[in-house]
Amino acid sequence: MLTNTKTRAIVIQSVLLALVVAVIALLVATTIGNLRARGMPIGFDFLSTSSKLVISESFLSYDSSQSYYWAILVGIVNTLFISFLVIVFSTVLGLVVGLARLSSNPLVAATSKVWVEIARNFPPLVLLIFLYSLWWKVLPTAGEALALPMGVFLSMRGLNMPSATMDFNAAGVTLMAIAAIIGAWRLFKPDVVRWRRGSLALCGALFILGWWLAKFQVTPELPRFAGSNFEGGLELTPELTTILLGLTIYTTGFVAEIIRGGVLSVNRGQWEAGHSLGLSRARILQLIVVPQTLRVIVPPLNSQYINVVKNSTLAIAVGYPDFLAIMNTTISKSSHAIEGVFIILGVYLMINLSLSTLANWFNRRIAIVEN
Secondary structure: OOOOHHHHHHHHHHHHHHHHHHHHHHHHHHHHHHHHHOOOOOOOHHHHOEOOOOOOOOOOOOOOOOEHHHHHHHHHHHHHHHHHHHHHHHHHHHHHHHHHOOOOOHHHHHHHHHHHHHHHHOOHHHHHHHHHHHHHHOOOOHHHOEEEHHHEEEEOOEEEEOEEEEEOOHHHHHHHHHHHHHHHHHHHOOOOHHHHHHHHHHHHHHHHHHHHHHOOEEEEEOOEEEOOEEEOOEEEOHHHHHHHHHHHHHHHHHHHHHHHHHHHOOOHHHHHHHHHOOOOHHHHHHHHHHHHHHHHHHHHHHHHHHHHHHHHHHHHHOOOOOHHHHHHHHHHHHOOHHHHHHHHHHHHHHHHHHHHHHHHHHHHHHOOOOO
16 A cells, blocks of 8 residues: 555655644643643733733823733734835835936936945844934934924924824715725726726716715924923824834835846837837836836835834834834733734734735736736
8 A cells, every 4th residue: 555656645744744733732731731830821811901011102092001902902003004104115215216226327326326235234223223322312402403394303302293183074084985995996807998987987976075075174283392392293203213214224225126126127128119119218117117027026025025024023122112012011011921922923924924915916916917
């Protein structure tokens, strides 16, 4: 029976799988037994108890009397917020720097090359610590804050900028969101063009109706110095600004090289064909180069976006309360290290798999379909 190659392979793999399962089961049983012997029961019941954690910055409403699970959710939102901003800013700057490296102007090309080389060869942790030290050694106090254009003030207390409060009708905004979702779905659905246009026209009408019902009212708010600090407007703390600037500078260097490589992957003859048709350089980029470049750069860009989420854990070095920092405090206060590690692994795995799924979907949308 075992002389058959296929059967022998199945038997060997089954035995190896059984051994792996047995080792894992032994480790789990031993760990649970040791924890119980020390009076440290394993479980996730602690998540519903009061956390008594102090979180310096949160985009969700939070106080120390709330439960651990809400504190963890606050950390997840903080991580998603900073990761989203870094991804957006580094993509835009990476596009500019990557194209600048291809410029015929030697000064522009050399400047962008310096940015790329420094960013790619500088440890991100050292970069964050260097930027964070500048807040306290270079910038003035809040009373002598540097006044930047458009009502922005910079001091050792952070970055203060104008903000706006918005009032709207929820029903109208909901109708706008529904119209936008349906319109996007119909736009990318391969169907009869005439029916697609009719659907988009209907969605446009619903969107306009929702805008009218929403009755948006925007109230601007400018920062002003009062007492010993600024009041009003939007305040970005030194910790948040440091992690945002540091990771953006670092990630931009990699994104720029990815975009430059994607543009260079397009055959030079296609540029010449565009020039022969009388197209400008901008139109050639828009109509010929960019669509082909996207098919090359999406997979490596996805890897960089995943790295942004993982590099956000360096925020702990400058005191920004991201998800990992809050989980470290949770583990030390609750003594549930194993559960905490599983939560950390699960959350980062879920975020990165979501990013990967979205990038793979987009990559399939722009792929060339051969008949």
